[in-house]
Amino acid sequence: EVQLVESGGRLVKPGGSLRLSCTASGFTFSSYSMNWVRQAPGKGLEWVSSISSSSSYIYYADSVKGRFTISRDNAKNSLYLQMNSLRAEDTALYYCARGPDGSRYMDVWGQGTTVTVSS
Amino acid sequence: DIQMTQSPSTLSASVGDRVTITCRASQSISSWLAWYQQKPGKAPKLLIYEASTLETGVPSRFSGSGSGTEFTLTISSLQPDDFATYYCQQCDTYPWTFGQGTKVEIK
Numbered sequence: 001e002v003q004l005v006e007s008g009g010r011l012v013k014p015g016g017s018l019r020l021s022c023t024a025s026g027f028t029f030s031s032y033s034m035n036w037v038r039q040a041p042g043k044g045l046e047w048v049s050s051i052s053s054s055s056s057y058i059y060y061a062d063s064v065k066g067r068f069t070i071s072r073d074n075a076k077n078s079l080y081l082q083m084n085s086l087r088a089e090d091t092a093l094y095y096c097a098r099g100p101d102g103s104r105y106m107d108v109w110g111q112g113t114t115v116t117v118s119s
Numbered sequence: 120d121i122q123m124t125q126s127p128s129t130l131s132a133s134v135g136d137r138v139t140i141t142c143r144a145s146q147s148i149s150s151w152l153a154w155y156q157q158k159p160g161k162a163p164k165l166l167i168y169e170a171s172t173l174e175t176g177v178p179s180r181f182s183g184s185g186s187g188t189e190f191t192l193t194i195s196s197l198q199p200d201d202f203a204t205y206y207c208q209q210c211d212t213y214p215w216t217f218g219q220g221t222k223v224e225i226k
Contacts (some may be wrong), residue, residue, distance in 0.1 A: 037163075043162065045155075047215040059213040062120070074175055095162055104210035105153040106166035112162060 004096050009113030016086050020113055022079040022096030027108075030074035033099040035106055036081050038115075040091035044050075048094070049081065055100045064090075072116040086117045090099050121145050121209050125218035131226040136142065138194040140221045142207035147187045151211035154183055154192045157220075158203045168207075197223070 008020040022034070036048040037069050049070040050059045058070055069082040079096050097106035121221040122145035132138050142152065155163040165174045167183035170190055180195045194201055202225055207218040 044220045045157075045208070046218045047208070050213070050215070061214045071185060074218065097163075103168070104151050104164075106155075107165045107168075107174065107210075109162040109164070 002098075004098065004109045004110035005111035006094060006096050009094060009115045011041060011116045011118065012086055013119050014087060014117055015016060016117070017056075018086065018115060019084045020081040020083065020096075020115070022081075022110060023080070024077045024098070028097070029072075029077040031101055033101050033103075034070075034079045035097045035099055036070060036079075037095045037097055037106070037109075039095070039112075040089075040092045043092075046092075050099070051079070080091055083115070086115075088117050091115060091117045120210055120214055121148060121216055123207055123209055123216050123218040125205075125221050127208055127221060129222045129224060131224045132195055132197050133226045134199060136226075137199045138197050138201075138223060140192045140207075140223075141203055142185075142190045142192070142218050144188045144209055144211075148209045148211035151185075151188045151209060152185070152190050153208045153210060154181075154209065155206045156201075156203045157206065163206065168222075185205065194223075 003025045006022045035050045047118045051070045067085045071080045091114040093111045098108040126141050126145045152170045154167040157163045171183045182193045204220045204222045
C-alpha cells in the first residue's frame with residue numbers, strides 16, 4: 001500500500017525551530033518529487049515547498065523562504081522540513097504529498113502533522 | 120504570484136444534481152491545473168490533473184475542462200459521498216497556488 005506518514009509536529013514557542021518528517025512506503029520514493037502543503041485551522045490549502053526526486057530542484061513559498069528548508073534522504077525513504085524562526089501564522093496541519101517526477105500535481109497525501117506556534 | 124479564484128465559495132445542491140465549480144487564474148496557466156476533494160478531518164484527494172485527466176479510481180461523474188485562465192469541475196450527478204470542499208491548484212509556475220475552496224453542501 002502506498003503510504004506517507006508525517007511526524008514531528010508539536011507546540012513550539014514563537015522564534016523556535018522544528019523538524020518535520022515524512023516517511024514513505026509502498027512505492028519507489030527516489031522516483032518521485034515530494035511536497036509540503038499546509039492548512040491553517042479552518043482555512044484553505046497553502047503550498048509550502050517542493051523538492052525533485054534527486055534534490056536538484058527546490059522551491060519555496062515566499063511566506064517561508066529563508067526560514068524553512070526542505071530536504072530528503074532517498075536511502076531512508078524520508079522527506080524533511082526544517083522550520084526555523086517560527087511565527088504564529090505558521091500554525092497549521094502540515095501534509096506531505098507525492099508528485100510523479102516531471103509531473104505537476106500531487107497524487108498521494110499523508111494524513112498530516114500539526115504544528116502549533118504559541119507562547 | 121498567480122492568483123486562483125474559485126466560484127462559488129459555497130454551493131447547496133441535492134443528490135442527483137449536476138454541479139459546476141469554476142476556477143479562474145490571474146494569468147494563463149495552459150492546462151496546468153489540478154482539482155482536489157477534501158472531506159472534514161481528511162487529507163485532500165486528487166480528482167483531476169492537467170485540467171481534464173481523471174485520476175485513476177475517481178468516478179467518471181467527475182470531469183474537468185478548460186485551459187488558459189478559465190476552468191471548470193463538473194459533477195454530473197451529485198452523490199452523497201461528494202459533499203465536501205473542492206480546491207483547484209495551478210501548477211504552471213512556482214509558487215504553486217490554490218483556490219480558496221468551494222464547499223458543496225446538502226440542500
